[in-house]
Amino acid sequence: MKNKIIILFALIAVLTPAVSDAGIIIPDANLNIVVNTQGREAPFNFSLKAGYYEYDEELDDYILVWHDYQNFNLQTQNLTASVATAVSAWGGQYLLSQENTEGFEIDIIHCASESQSDNFSYLPDGVIMEVNSTVAENIICVFNNTQINEKIPVLIVPGLLGTEMKNGDELLWADLVRMATDVGDSFIDPLEFNENLTPINNEIYKNNIIKKQPFLDYADGLINEFKNQGYVENDNLFTFPYDWRYGASGKYADNKTNSDLLGEKINVILQQTGGDKVDVVAHSLGGLIVKKYVMDNPASHHIGKAVFVGVPNTGAPKSVKVLLQGDSFGIPWLAESEIKKISENMPASYDLLPSQQYYDVNGSFIKTIDEAIPTTENPNVQNVIKDLNYQEVEGFLTEDHNLNSVGFDNAQILHTENFDNYDLRTAGVELYAIDGCKAGTLGKVIERRRVDFLGNNITEYDAPKFTPGDGTVPLESATNLPISQENKFYSLSGSHSKMLSANGSRQKIVNLISGSSLEISNNVITQDINRCNLNGKAISVFSPIDIFVTDQFGNRLGLAEDRSVINEIPNADFEIWGEHKFVYLPDDDGQVYDISLQGIGTGTYTIKSQDIVAGQAVTTEVFSNLAATTQLTGKMNLNADPLTGSGQVVLLIKQTSESEIETVLPSATLIGEDLEDLLPPTATATLTGEKNKDGLYVNFAFVKINANDTESGVLDIEYSLDEASIKKVPGGMAEINVEGEGRHVITFFASDMAGNNSPKQTINFEIINLPTSKDQCKKDGWKNFGGKFKNQGECVSFVESKKPKK
Numbered sequence: 001m002k003n004k005i006i007i008l009f010a011l012i013a014v015l016t017p018a019v020s021d022a023g024i025i026i027p028d029a030n031l032n033i034v035v036n037t038q039g040r041e042a043p044f045n046f047s048l049k050a051g052y053y054e055y056d057e058e059l060d061d062y063i064l065v066w067h068d069y070q071n072f073n074l075q076t077q078n079l080t081a082s083v084a085t086a087v088s089a090w091g092g093q094y095l096l097s098q099e100n101t102e103g104f105e106i107d108i109i110h111c112a113s114e115s116q117s118d119n120f121s122y123l124p125d126g127v128i129m130e131v132n133s134t135v136a137e138n139i140i141c142v143f144n145n146t147q148i149n150e151k152i153p154v155l156i157v158p159g160l161l162g163t164e165m166k167n168g169d170e171l172l173w174a175d176l177v178r179m180a181t182d183v184g185d186s187f188i189d190p191l192e193f194n195e196n197l198t199p200i201n202n203e204i205y206k207n208n209i210i211k212k213q214p215f216l217d218y219a220d221g222l223i224n225e226f227k228n229q230g231y232v233e234n235d236n237l238f239t240f241p242y243d244w245r246y247g248a249s250g251k252y253a254d255n256k257t258n259s260d261l262l263g264e265k266i267n268v269i270l271q272q273t274g275g276d277k278v279d280v281v282a283h284s285l286g287g288l289i290v291k292k293y294v295m296d297n298p299a300s301h302h303i304g305k306a307v308f309v310g311v312p313n314t315g316a317p318k319s320v321k322v323l324l325q326g327d328s329f330g331i332p333w334l335a336e337s338e339i340k341k342i343s344e345n346m347p348a349s350y351d352l353l354p355s356q357q358y359y360d361v362n363g364s365f366i367k368t369i370d371e372a373i374p375t376t377e378n379p380n381v382q383n384v385i386k387d388l389n390y391q392e393v394e395g396f397l398t399e400d401h402n403l404n405s406v407g408f409d410n411a412q413i414l415h416t417e418n419f420d421n422y423d424l425r426t427a428g429v430e431l432y433a434i435d436g437c438k439a440g441t442l443g444k445v446i447e448r449r450r451v452d453f454l455g456n457n458i459t460e461y462d463a464p465k466f467t468p469g470d471g472t473v474p475l476e477s478a479t480n481l482p483i484s485q486e487n488k489f490y491s492l493s494g495s496h497s498k499m500l501s502a503n504g505s506r507q508k509i510v511n512l513i514s515g516s517s518l519e520i521s522n523n524v525i526t527q528d529i530n531r532c533n534l535n536g537k538a539i540s541v542f543s544p545i546d547i548f549v550t551d552q553f554g555n556r557l558g559l560a561e562d563r564s565v566i567n568e569i570p571n572a573d574f575e576i577w578g579e580h581k582f583v584y585l586p587d588d589d590g591q592v593y594d595i596s597l598q599g600i601g602t603g604t605y606t607i608k609s610q611d612i613v614a615g616q617a618v619t620t621e622v623f624s625n626l627a628a629t630t631q632l633t634g635k636m637n638l639n640a641d642p643l644t645g646s647g648q649v650v651l652l653i654k655q656t657s658e659s660e661i662e663t664v665l666p667s668a669t670l671i672g673e674d675l676e677d678l679l680p681p682t683a684t685a686t687l688t689g690e691k692n693k694d695g696l697y698v699n700f701a702f703v704k705i706n707a708n709d710t711e712s713g714v715l716d717i718e719y720s721l722d723e724a725s726i727k728k729v730p731g732g733m734a735e736i737n738v739e740g741e742g743r744h745v746i747t748f749f750a751s752d753m754a755g756n757n758s759p760k761q762t763i764n765f766e767i768i769n770l771p772t773s774k775d776q777c778k779k780d781g782w783k784n785f786g787g788k789f790k791n792q793g794e795c796v797s798f799v800e801s802k803k804p805k806k
Contacts, residue, residue: 027136029089029113031129033096034082034140035074037104039147039272040235044081044101046072046143051093051128066095089115089133096141097126103235104145111141146274152304153236153273154226154513155266156209156219156500159284159310160348161329163241164207165191172204174331176213180562185338193345197250197407209239215332221501222281222509229514236273240265240286247348248288249414259293266302279305279513283500284473285348287311291422292414298427306424307509308433310499312473313480314358314420315351317365317464318442323349323403325461325577330497332564336576350407353397354477355415359390362476365443366393367678369462371450373759374684383679423482432487432512434505434525435478436470436494437532440573440584443467443474446678450759461577462678463540463608466584468532468615471573472496475532490526493570535588536571537638538610538617542755543579544601544628547636552592557583584612587638597651599632604726606755607636609649610675617675621649621666622755624715625728631656667715668753674712677754681709681732683717685748685763696768703736703763705729707750719748741769774799 035044049066056063074081087094098106111120115133127141165173172188179185190201212220223237231237242258251257269278280303282290287308294301321327326340343349354365364387372381388396398405424431444465450458468475473496479488491505499505504524511518541547548558555568559581567574569591573584585593599605605628610620634653651664670677689701707714714732721727721736722744738744743766750758769785771777776784777795789795 027089027134028086029092029131029133029136030084030138031087031094031096032082032084032138032140033072033074034080034142035076035098035145036080036142037076037145037147038079038274041076041079042101042104042145044074044076044143044145045099046074046083047095047097047099048072048085048087049095049097050087051095064093069094087129087131087139089131089135089137092129092131094129094131095126096129097123098143098145100125101145103148105148106143107146108144109141110144111139113137113139147235147272151231151236151514153238153269153275153278154231155238155240155269155278155280156222157240157262157280157282157286157290158209158219158242158244158500159286160244160247160352161210162218162283162286163209163244165204165243165245166207167201167204171207174210174213176215176331176333179331179333179335180564183335185333185335188338188342191245191342193245193342193347195345195404195406197345197347197404197410198253199245202253204243206241206243209241215330216497217501218497219500222506225506225510225518226514229510229516231514238265238269238278242289244285244348245342245346247285247346247351248292249351249410250347257292258289259296262289262293263297263301270302277302277304279303279307281307281309281500281509281513282311283309284311284496285352287313288351288414291419291424294424294427294429295419295422301427301429303429305430305432305513307512308431308478308481309505309509310436310470310473310478310494310496311433311481312352312477314361314477315354315415316442316469316473316477317354317445318472319349319352320354320366320397320445321442321464321575321577323353323397324401324445324447328565328576330495330565330567332560332566333562334565345404345407347407347410350404350411351414353393353408353411355420356390356412357415357417357420357480358477359393361480362443362474364388365445366396367444367446368396369446369448369678371448371680371759372682373451373761374682379684383682385679420480421482425482425484431481431483432489433478433481433483434489434491434494434499434508435475436473436496436499437468437475437490437529438492438534438586439469439471439495439571440466440534440536440538440586441469441471441474442573442575443469452760461580463538463582463610464575464577466534466538466573466612468534470494470496470499471571479529486527488527488529490529490532492524492526492531495570533614534584534586534612535614536584536586536612538612539583539585539595539636540606540608540610541581541583541597542606543581544599544603545581545605545607545632546598546600547581547583548596548598549583549585550594550596557585593638595636595638597632597634597636597653599628599630602629604628606757607651608755609636609638618671620670620675620754622668622670622753623651623664624667624751624755625718625757626651626653626664627655629655633657668712668755670712670754674754677711677752678756679709679711680756680758681707681714681750681752683707683748683750683758683761685746685761687763687765692768692770696766698768698770699772700737700739701744701765701767703738703746705734705736705748705750707732707758709750709752712753715751715753717748717750719746721746723747738765738767741767771795771799 048070050069051064053062054065072083114137117132119130121128192200210218322343326336328334366388368386370384397403442464446462448460507518507520508525557567557569571586575582604625607623611618637650653662685705690698717729717734745764747762749760777792
């Protein structure tokens with residue numbers, strides 16, 4: 001039989017009479033257990049065991065056996081917790097150990113005692129204590145824990161508009177409810193900046209990044225995908241909210257930039273996690289901020305991997321549109337005019353303009369057309385069409401359109417050649433890029449300027465040039481990034497604002513960062529840039545007509561009844577410039593579209609449908625100057641019935657609900673060089689006829705209108721006499737014989753085959769009716785000349801006076 005001898009208790013039992021008789025009390029030691037942690041609060045469990053010597057018959061010896069004594073459950077607050085308990089101070093042996101806590105590991109264990117006779121033997125997870133004091137004492141054991149960094153912390157840096165902005169408790173960006181109810185969205189006026197690039201309201205502050213909105217999953221899907229791989233928000237998964245209005249070049253009141261604040265955020269993460277680097281996912285403008293931070297801190301940026309998603313490395317022409325016209329950014333109910341207003345002095349707007357590098361690689365991104373009207377004084381005046389060079393862009397923006405010259409200059413300081421071509425790999429960053437490449441993307445702005453016949457300056461915008469990209473950032477800008485070829489990826493259905501969380505791109509981001517192998521279809525993400533060409537239809541609608549498109553899956557594009565913008569069709573684009581609408585519809589995956597037309601005013605409208613194959617325009621079908629009313633409805637058939645025009649686009653129009661459907665064929669089809677015809681024809685009018693001494697035409701006037709077009713050719717001349725209905729005369733000449741006494745006005749213009757219209761012109765003249773023969777004076781005929789004669793004799797005398805003298 002095993003004999004148990006408990007030394008401590010045996011001694012106490014033997015000595016108890018003496019101790020009791022002597023009045024001696026066996027002392028206790030006060031044991032304090034302290035646990036410290038790092039980064040986050042956590043529960044920690046400790047066990048305290050007492051050691052007894054027991055006889056082991058097989059060994060024929062006494063061995064030390066540990067028995068449960070006490071257990072402690074500690075929850076840290078302010079990253080620390082403690083508990084006190086009593087142990088015997090006279091010959092006691094104890095084992096104090098900490099159980100495993102998920103996400104943490106023991107860094108240091110240290111015990112200290114008031115008695116030099118106590119001994120401590122340290123184990124990986126605890127300590128053995130030999131308490132040998134004969135007096136009461138205090139013992140403290142401290143367990144310092146650090147977070148286990150099995151995963152390198154991830155930091156998501158959002159892009160423009162990707163962070164909520166608040167004024168006190170008031171949400172300004174993005175409050176969709178107020179956007180839907182506040183006509184004009186003036187409630188976001190406090191986001192404006194002054195001309196000196198400082199905020200008009202210093203109480204505005206950043207809140208959280210935008211994760212999900214009813215119309216948009218911005219970062220929520222990506223964050224959840226990381227969570228599925230074991231990441232924990234605010235543990236090893238972080239976001240960087242920032243005031244996007246300052247962009248990459250803007251400076252706060254303390255002279256800091258968003259890049260400086262990014263560095264501070266990274267340092268906080270490193271202190272919290274105990275790591276030495278972070279991995280970064282940067283979207284859009286966020287990529288420029290990351291690039292600037294690394295350039296400023298090439299040896300101390302602490303970034304391991306960086307995934308750039310839709311980053312406009314050399315800017316985007318879309319920002320030109322934002323500054324000139326505003327943009328809804330695909331947000332329902334957002335007023336474009338309000339965005340134009342808050343953008344005018346916002347540093348970010350200028351940071352995102354195309355840079356010199358963009359121009360050097362892609363050429364001009366702004367074309368201007370100054371339309372001229374020949375006059376008698378200046379009959380040889382010419383239209384001027386110009387692709388602006390980069391130096392002329394500044395004047396176009398800051399002088400022609402009165403935009404902020406300081407903002408433009410600061411953006412040039414940012415976008416140096418070194419910045420635009422900076423290789424993050426030289427600073428030790430493992431760089432990846434995911435770029436949208438098949439969406440129609442604004443590549444060139446075309447502005448028309450003229451003076452109308454009333455002397456008003458008119459500025460309008462023609463159909464923009466579409467280029468491959470993500471709907472906002474051209475592919476040429478996103479790929480202007482020194483990077484290893486094997487680290488470049490292209491999203492075949494990437495829409496700029498949705499790319500972080502879109503199916504395919506979010507899995508690829510997580511795979512690149514975490515090393516996971518989430519399945520991704522090669523029809524969504526590819527490394528073959530040859531699959532990034534545009535193939536589809538570019539449709540231009542010149543007011544007053546609305547266009548609404550639905551694909552075979554029910555996805556919609558156009559303006560809703562409340563005039564909010566809808567674009568649900570993958571890789572499609574919808575741009576609104578003033579009253580004109582411009583649409584790109586892809587057709588390389590067998591898409592089928594139902595296209596509806598609705599009149600929204602009276603006047604005339606022009607529609608152009610351009611076929612784009614492999615990024616190049618091949619044909620354009622033009623429907624020029626058709627009559628519009630508010631009752632007009634119709635369809636645009638992209639695949640016409642052979643009976644109405646094999647292969648042609650046709651319009652099926654009803655002028656009223658009771659009207660028969662009218663099939664309208666194109667007025668012209670353009671190919672080759674004619675596709676680039678943007679200049680209107682020239683038109684001049686000459687008046688001939690007999691005049692009296694006061695310069696009035698006698699009895700009639702003959703008007704001849706001539707039109708000329710050196711490119712696609714003249715389609716027709718349209719004119720209206722005395723505000724009567726418009727008449728169309730095919731070709732380049734119209735002759736009008738005008739009779740009837742009184743003042744007359746003819747308004748006219750010419751159209752070319754490409755759908756360009758010359759400026760409207762007017763000619764004014766007056767006709768006086770006078771007799772040319774005595775017969776016109778007979779009987780009461782003399783009375784037909786507006787009271788010019790008192791009697792028949794005066795009328796006859798007038799005719800006689802006009803006869804040539806022999």
